[in-house]
Amino acid sequence: ITLDITPFDMQHLLLETAEMVSAQANNKNIVIEVIDNSYSVDADRGKIKQVVLNLLTNAIKYNRPDGSIRFSLHPQYEAKQAMVEVQIEDTGYGISPEHQKNMFQKFYRVPSLENVERGTGLGLAICKNMVEAHGGRIWLESAVDVGSTFYFTLPMTTTD
Numbered sequence: 830i831t832l833d834i835t836p837f838d839m840q841h842l843l844l845e846t847a848e849m850v851s852a853q854a855n856n857k858n859i860v861i862e863v864i865d866n867s868y869s870v871d872a873d874r875g876k877i878k879q880v881v882l883n884l885l886t887n888a889i890k891y892n893r894p895d896g897s898i899r900f901s902l903h904p905q906y907e908a909k910q911a912m913v914e915v916q917i918e919d920t921g922y923g924i925s926p927e928h929q930k931n932m933f934q935k936f937y938r939v940p941s942l943e944n945v946e947r948g949t950g951l952g953l954a955i956c957k958n959m960v961e962a963h964g965g966r967i968w969l970e971s972a973v974d975v976g977s978t979f980y981f982t983l984p985m986t987t988t989d
Contacts, residue, residue, distance in 0.1 A: 830962040832873040836986040839913055840867040842874065843900045846881045850889060857894045861885075864901040868913040869986035876959045877983065883952045884917045884979050891977070892921040904985065911985040912965065918978040924971040932969060933957040956981070 840863065847854075847861045854861050870877070888898045898919045905912045924932065924939060931937045936950040960967045960981045971977035 830876070830958060832876065832962060834871055834873055834963075836869050836871050837874045838867055839870050839877075839902055839915065839983070840865070842878055843881060843902075843915075846878060846885055847900070849882065850885055853886070854889050854898070857889065857892065857896070859889055859892050859895070860897045862897065862899045864899065866902045868902050868904065870913050870983040871986050872963050872983045873959075877963075880956045880959050880981065881915070881917075883956050884981075887952065888917055888919040888921065888977075888979075892919050896920040896976075905982055907966075907982060910964075911987060912982040913985050914980055914982050916978055916980050918976065920976040923973040923975050924969070924977055925973050929969060929971055933967065 843863050847863055851861070885898065892898065896919065898917065901916045901918070903914045903916065905914045928939045932939075933953045933956070935954040937954075938950040957967050960983070963983050965982040965984070967979070967981040969977055969979045
C-alpha cells in the first residue's frame with residue numbers, strides 16, 4: 830500500500846463521510862451522531878476515508894431500523910506514540926463471539942441475517958490492511974442483540 834501522509838482533522842472526515850451516506854441512513858431511520866471532539870491525524874486521507882466509509886456502511890447495513898450510530902474520537906498512547914482512537918458504535922444486531930475473531934480475515938462472512946445483503950468478505954480485511962499500514966490497529970467489541978463498536982487508531986499529528 831502506497832500512502833500519501835498528510836495531517837488532517839479526523840472529525841471533519843467523519844462528518845463528511847456521514848453526509849455521504851445520510852440518504853442510506855435516512856432510509857432506515859438511523860441517526861448518525863458525531864461527537865464534537867476534534868483531533869488531527871497524520872495519515873492518507875483518501876485511504877482513511879475508505880476505512881470510515883466501509884465501517885459506516887456496515888454499521889448502517891447491519892443496524893436495526895430506527896437505530897443509531899455514534900462516532901467518537903479519543904486520544905490514546907501506544908508504545909509511547911500519541912494516537913487517535915476512532916470509535917464507531919451501532920445499535921445493530923451484534924456479532925457472536927465465535928464470529929468476532931474472524932471478522933478481519935479475507936472472505937470471512939458471518940451467516941446472513943434475514944433481509945441483509947451479504948458482502949464479499951473483503952471490506953474489513955482491507956480496512957485492517959490500511960489501518961495497519963499507518964501503524965495503527967483495528968478491533969471490535971460486540972454483543973448479540975445489543976450492537977457493535979469498531980475501533981481503530983491512527984497517529985496523532987505532532988508539532989515539533
